[in-house]
Amino acid sequence: MWTVALPPAPDAQAVPRGTGYAFAPGAQSLVGAPDTAGARSLIPGRVxxxxxxxxxxxxxxxxxxxxxxxxxxxxxxxxxxxxxAATDGIRVSLQDADGNPCFYSSASFGAGLSPRPVTAVGQRDTGKSLCQSAAVYYLLVERLDAKNSDPDRWDLELAPATEPGLAATGGPTTPPRAWNSATPRPPDDAPRERRGGDGFGAARPLGQGVWRTRLAPGDTLFYKVPVDWGRQVHAGAELDATTSGHGYVGGALTLSLLNPARVPVDDVALGYTGTRRAAALAPLPPVDYTNRYAVPSGENAVRFAGDYYLVVHLGERVADSFGSGPFGVTLRVRVDGDAHAGPEYLGHSEPDGLFAVTARDRRAADTGDASGGDPAMRALAYGGLGAGTALLLALGAWTLLARRAQARVSAQKPMA
Structure with missing residues (x-):
């Protein structure tokens, strides 16, 4: 017998006032605890x-x-x-029951001094020596803020995910040694307009090419680029010139790349004087399972296929020197290399399909339609609706279509 969850109350799905960030529809509200004794459970695959x-x-x-x-x-x-402040942000660590850290990372706002969504990740690698046993672990999230920083609460979105082990053991445990590290030539196609989403769950699909959008100071837009096993992704951003205002704004535009598990890969920021400026992410190796054994964090993070997120932010301080805009931004995305089959996993990820690229993903990257042309799939994405809610929506849609079809048949019947 099917058991489906009811959608959350409307308040739980609303975009929080004053942030502009679109939290995943169906995200479950969860209060953190000041100590491990009262900690509430996170279930991988949910948001x-x-x-x-x-x-x-x-x-x-x-x-x-x-x-x-x-x-x-x-x-x-x-x-x-x-x-x-530039150093304000968060620190995230995963710990065992005795408080020993498995992994920790941090994220800060940087030189732009502009409040924006920043992501840090707690992580457990079974190939490392720490935290290997099946057990209870704790995620600690700490706010890093200077003395005079804003006292308001910050909202959080947590999206735990799992990657299964490999079906076969004894494979390589070192990263690939040779890869083309030259900065690729950016694409020079005719630009196409594509507005990004307001959060990870609303990220707009993007493929290779030149893409245009407009941002007001303080805006953050999210895109996702499907990158298969064996392929390299490269991206850059350009901020248009303006004829109004003058001065210099450090860290005016920030471009960040995150992998399918939302682990930061690389980011770049550019200063702005009102003239056109461009910046590009560092070259990265082709996506490969064994990149996880690389030392540089960027190379280490391109360890699986899936949707890689591009996040672009225009700093709030741009308005002080150059007005409220909006300002034109160009994204140049290049995906090189030959795709090949990935490793044979022992099981599936949570959420399912997180580390794979499908034909639907490739179509969506070209059209911008997250469903890949399939209306029944629009709600199903990492950070989107839960399976129960999606099932209810699908059943409702199918019922509506059936009723419309029946109505057309009835309308065509001759009257007695």
């Missing part, structure tokens, strides 16, 4: 919404197997207009 006060530190609980790698990205979303 959660929480918050963090000034100088706060909260715990969340996970029960992990000994087989799967685990990634717990935490995106902090400060209110628009908040006062932040």
């Amino acid at each position: 959660y919404r929480s918050s963090l006060p000034a100088h706060g530190r909260f715990y969340y609980r996970l029960t992990l197997t000994a087989r799967d790698d685990v990634y717990v990205p935490v995106t902090a979303v400060p209110p628009r207009g908040a006062t932040v």
Whole structure:
């Protein structure tokens, strides 16, 4: 017998006032705990919404197997207009029951001094020496803020995911040694307009080519680029010139790349004087399972296929020198290399299909339609609706179509 979950109350799905960030539809509200004793559980494959006060530190609980790698990205979303320092941000660590850290990372706002969504990830690699057993673990999320930073709470989005182990053992444990590290020539196609989404769950598909959009100061847009096993992704951004205002804004435009588990890969920021400026991400190796054994963090992060996220942010301080815009931004995306089959996993990821690229993904990258042309699939995406909610929507859509078909048949019947 099917058991389906009812959609959350409308308040739980609403975009929080003052942030502009679109939290995943159906994200479950979850309050962090000040200690491990009261920590609430996170289930991989689901998306959660929480918050963090000034100088706060909260715990969340996970029960992990000994087989799967685990990634717990935490995106902090400060209110628009908040006062932040360059070093403000969050630190995330995954710990065992004794408080020993498995992995930790941090994310900050940088030289732009502009509040924006930033992501740090707690992680457990089964190929490493720490935290290998099947046990209860704890995710600690800490807010890093300076003394005079904004005192308001920051919203959080948590999206735990798992990557299964390999079906066969004894494979390579070192990264590929040779890859083309030359900066590729950016595409020079005719630009196409494509507005990004307002969050990871709403990220707009993007393929190779030249893409145009417009941002007001403080805006952040999310895109996703399908990158298969064996392929290299490269991207750059350009900020248009303006005829109004004068001055210099450091870190005016930020372009970030994150992998399918939302692990940061690379980012670049450019200063702005009102003239056209461009910046590009560093070259990266082709996507390969063994990149996880590489030392540089960027190479280490291109460890699986799937949707790689491009996040572009225009700093709020641009308005002080050059007005409220909006400002034209050009994205140049290149995907090189020959795709090949990936490793044979022992099981599936949570959420399912996270580390794969389908024909539907490739169509969506060209058309911008996240469904790939299939209306029944529009709600199904990482960070989107849960399976129960999606099933209810699909059943409702099919019922409506059936009723319309029946109505057409009835209308065509001759009257007695």
